[in-house]
Amino acid sequence: MKKSIVYIICYALPVPVILISLFIGSTGQADVGTALALAYKSVFAPALSAAEAESWMMIQNIIYNVRLPRVLMTFLVGAALSVSGSVLQGIFRNPLVDSYVLGISSGAAFGAALAMTFVLIPVSLAAFAGGILAVGMSYLVARSGSGIVSIVLSGMVISGMFAAGLAIVQYLSNPYKLQAIVQWTMGNLHAASWQELQRVYGPVIAGLVVVYIYRWRLNILSLGDDAAKATGVNPGLDKWILIGCATLLTAITVAAVGMISFYGLFLPHMVRMMLGADNRKAIPASIFLGGTFLLVIDNFSRSLFAFEIPVGIFTMLLGGPFFIYLMRKNKLNWN
Amino acid sequence: MEKAIDITDLSFSYGRQSILREVNVSFAAHRFSVLLGTNGSGKSTLFKAMTGLLSGYEGIVKIKGTPVRSLTHKQRASQIGYLPQFYQTVFPFTVEDILLTGRAAFSGFAPAKRDRALVTQVLAELGLERLRQKLFPELSGGEQQMVMIGRLLMQDPEIIILDEPTNHLDVYYQHFLMNKLKAFVEEGRTVIAIMHNPTLAYQFADDFFFMLDKMVVPAVSTAEQELEMLKAVYHTDFLHISHEGLKIVLPVGEGMLK
Numbered sequence: 001m002k003k004s005i006v007y008i009i010c011y012a013l014p015v016p017v018i019l020i021s022l023f024i025g026s027t028g029q030a031d032v033g034t035a036l037a038l039a040y041k042s043v044f045a046p047a048l049s050a051a052e053a054e055s056w057m058m059i060q061n062i063i064y065n066v067r068l069p070r071v072l073m074t075f076l077v078g079a080a081l082s083v084s085g086s087v088l089q090g091i092f093r094n095p096l097v098d099s100y101v102l103g104i105s106s107g108a109a110f111g112a113a114l115a116m117t118f119v120l121i122p123v124s125l126a127a128f129a130g131g132i133l134a135v136g137m138s139y140l141v142a143r144s145g146s147g148i149v150s151i152v153l154s155g156m157v158i159s160g161m162f163a164a165g166l167a168i169v170q171y172l173s174n175p176y177k178l179q180a181i182v183q184w185t186m187g188n189l190h191a192a193s194w195q196e197l198q199r200v201y202g203p204v205i206a207g208l209v210v211v212y213i214y215r216w217r218l219n220i221l222s223l224g225d226d227a228a229k230a231t232g233v234n235p236g237l238d239k240w241i242l243i244g245c246a247t248l249l250t251a252i253t254v255a256a257v258g259m260i261s262f263y264g265l266f267l268p269h270m271v272r273m274m275l276g277a278d279n280r281k282a283i284p285a286s287i288f289l290g291g292t293f294l295l296v297i298d299n300f301s302r303s304l305f306a307f308e309i310p311v312g313i314f315t316m317l318l319g320g321p322f323f324i325y326l327m328r329k330n331k332l333n334w335n
Numbered sequence: 336m337e338k339a340i341d342i343t344d345l346s347f348s349y350g351r352q353s354i355l356r357e358v359n360v361s362f363a364a365h366r367f368s369v370l371l372g373t374n375g376s377g378k379s380t381l382f383k384a385m386t387g388l389l390s391g392y393e394g395i396v397k398i399k400g401t402p403v404r405s406l407t408h409k410q411r412a413s414q415i416g417y418l419p420q421f422y423q424t425v426f427p428f429t430v431e432d433i434l435l436t437g438r439a440a441f442s443g444f445a446p447a448k449r450d451r452a453l454v455t456q457v458l459a460e461l462g463l464e465r466l467r468q469k470l471f472p473e474l475s476g477g478e479q480q481m482v483m484i485g486r487l488l489m490q491d492p493e494i495i496i497l498d499e500p501t502n503h504l505d506v507y508y509q510h511f512l513m514n515k516l517k518a519f520v521e522e523g524r525t526v527i528a529i530m531h532n533p534t535l536a537y538q539f540a541d542d543f544f545f546m547l548d549k550m551v552v553p554a555v556s557t558a559e560q561e562l563e564m565l566k567a568v569y570h571t572d573f574l575h576i577s578h579e580g581l582k583i584v585l586p587v588g589e590g591m592l593k
Contacts, residue, residue: 095425216445220436222426226419229388231490232412232440276470277426280445 006274010285014075014292021071022063024299035059065194071295073192073200074311077253077260078267078294079287080204083211084246085264086271086286090222090279091239091246096152096326098264099131099250103158105261107134108247108254110162110169113181117173124199127251134158135247184258187312189298192257200256207249208287214242215283222279260294260312262319267293269326338399339364339494339525340385342551345394347380354380356549358394362542364494367520368527369536372546372568378529379420381551382498385527386417398494412440416487420498420529427470430463430482437489450489457485461515477508484515495519497528501535513539533565533573537584 023032038056041048048056085098092102099105111130115123141154170181184191211218217238220228228235253260267290268282275281297315302308338361345358354377362368372378383389384396387403396403398414406414424433434454435446442450458464461481466474471482480500487495500516501509509532516526517539530536536543543554543561545568555561558575562584565573569586576583 090426093423093425213444217439219428219432220439222428223424223433223436224419226388227436228439229408230386230417230419230487231437232408234408272427276432277424277428278432 006285009274010271010289014288017292017295018071018075021074021295021299022067024303025062025067035063069194069197070189070192070298073197073257074189074295074298075291076197076200076204077189077257078263079208079291080249080253081260081264081294082267082271082286082290083208083283084249086268086279086282087211087218087242087246088264089268090218091242092151093222093224094151095269096265096323097155098262098268099246100159100259100261101152101265102138102155103134103162104131104247104250105254105259106159106162106166107131108251109185109259110165111251112255113166113169113173113185116181117169117177124203124252124255127255128248130162131247131251131254132244134162135243139243183310185312186310187258187260187315188310189257190302190308196256200252203248203252207245207252210245211242211249212283212287214238214245215279218242218279218283219277222277258310258312261316262323263290263294263315266319266322269322336361337364338362338397339366340527341397341400342381342385343395343397345381345384345392345396347377347384347389347392353549355384355392358549358551360544360551360553362525362527362544364399364525365520365523366525366542367517367540368525368542368544369540370527370529370544370546370551371531371533371536371565372529376546377549378546379498381546382417382496382527382529386415386496387411388417409440412490412492414493416490416492416495418483418487418495418497418500420502424471427472429468430458430466430471430474431468433471433482434458434486434489437486440490453489457488460488461485476503477505477511480504480508480512481515484512492524494525494527497526499529499531501530501532509535533569533584533586537582 023035034055038048038052038059041052042056081099084104088097088099088102089095107130108127109130111126111128111133112123114130115121115126120126138151138155138158141158142151166185170178173181217233220231220233221235221238221242225235250264268286270293271282271285271289275285294311297318298311301311301314341361342358345355346353347355358381370378370381380389384392385403387396387406398406398411403411431451431454434457435450438446438450438453454467455464458467461484463478463481463485466478466482471479474482480503484497484500495516497516500512504512513535516528520526520541528536528540545552545554545564547568552564555564562573562575565571565584565586572587572589572591574585574587576585
């Protein structure tokens with residue numbers, strides 16, 4: 001693909017996609033035509049009729065208080081998940097992992113559900129603790145084996161254990177809370193609000209900035225520990241800083257919108273196919289394309305059918321076949 | 336003799352299994368030294384101790400008089416370039432990306448402009464300019480190995496340590512690489528390599544060391560004793576052939592030698 005087209009896709013596309021997303025909704029209210037007509041009238045023909053004034057108010061309300069926070073939230077979540085996937089794939093030198101495969105999402109979901117049910121500590125903090133616990137366990141379990149498969153398998157096992165923990169929490173919680181937890185585990189963006197966004201944007205941007213700074217170091221780490229040490233780098237510290245960021249990004253998004261699985265797996269592949277493996281280019285592209293593409297998926301999830309499909313189910317449906325495709329592609333080094 | 340690397344009383348074990356036992360050896364500066372030995376004899380472990388990648392050993396490893404443990408990562412990187420036996424990347428990095436990582440210890444969070452100039456210089460030195468924008472995983476084994484050697488040159492180290500550099504290379508690249516290593520020594524660097532092919536080693540290197548019984552033994556001077564040493568190391572008979580001033584060492588199968 002031509003370089004200029006790639007850069008347009010990554011860095012110019014977000015603007016129109018964000019604008020279009022503001023006018024797409026499951027209710028069919030506030031579509032582009034009506035909104036623009038009323039906006040035009042309110043500016044150039046100050047005397048709106050009472051009915052028009054009312055629907056103009058409502059459209060403004062929907063766009064500003066419902067859709068704008070949701071669009072921004074979706075963008076941040078997409079950027080966070082795709083960057084955390086890029087980081088984890090680089091550090092584990094494994095194109096088959098993301099925060100879901102490694103069990104970070106399940107760990108974070110377990111922590112968050114625990115905090116939601118029993119209200120002990122803030123949900124994000126509990127999610128982060130669960131995520132760190134899960135990735136630490138996956139790492140330790142995988143160390144006893146070797147190669148690309150053992151990390152995926154150990155991630156699966158750890159993920160399964162935390163999923164069981166989550167089921168126990170669901171079993172123990174009362175019906176009202178249960179429904180909230182079930183909806184949230186499927187990955188739902190419809191609850192996004194300005195308050196929710198306020199809790200999310202700080203840590204997500206902080207995580208993204210640290211990864212952006214470390215993006216070249218990620219190139220070095222992805223050649224392996226010995227190769228990193230041979231060039232005079234201590235990989236231990238860099239690794240844990242980056243894994244910490246990936247976990248933070250995942251945990252914050254899980255706490256806010258639930259589990260959106262496999263998104264962090266396939267987005268880094270899309271970026272690598274377009275821009276190559278060099279993380280100096282791939283990380284910024286992951287941030288923007290990650291945000292944009294999740295918006296596109298979310299637009300489909302809320303407009304394709306009369307009811308809204310949770311976005312996590314949508315990404316799972318896209319990501320599953322993609323995972324199988326990667327597995328079958330012989331280029332993978334299984335040892 | 337100026338010593339590039341000096342090892343005294345080095346012992347190491349994995350759990351109960353002793354790998355190296357009181358190794359005493361020194362490798363001369365500005366020479367091409369080769370360490371020969373069978374699989375699993377502890378060669379790679381010794382090299383990891385020499386490059387500072389191993390911890391938990393007894394004894395002292397000195398790089399040009401300074402204990403390797405007291406060097407910072409950065410100091411070590413400018414003294415020693417190390418080519419590990421195994422490396423792999425599943426990602427489609429370009430050759431340039433791979434070479435730039437060689438500057439990690441010096442350039443912090445992003446490669447500098449002069450690092451890019453250095454890539455040009457290193458590729459020219461190795462005659463690999465055409466590979467610059469190629470994807471590393473798609474190169475042949477020989478080309479990959481040469482790129483990894485280029486990555487090591489990016490550090491501009493005085494001492495180059497290689498763990499089985501000619502492994503998996505075809506005959507052309509084996510000789511190409513050995514010639515380059517010899518040229519590095521002529522430029523004033525020190526080259527120390529583990530090798531599995533005595534025939535090749537004897538054609539190019541200056542000094543020889545053998546891994547025997549968890550210890551390192553330097554080569555003996557006369558030809559017959561050398562053949563005995565090779566037999567003791569490999570449990571295989573060896574033969575000396577002279578051809579127009581060229582001395583060739585060849586392994587021969589059991590019972591072939593009458």
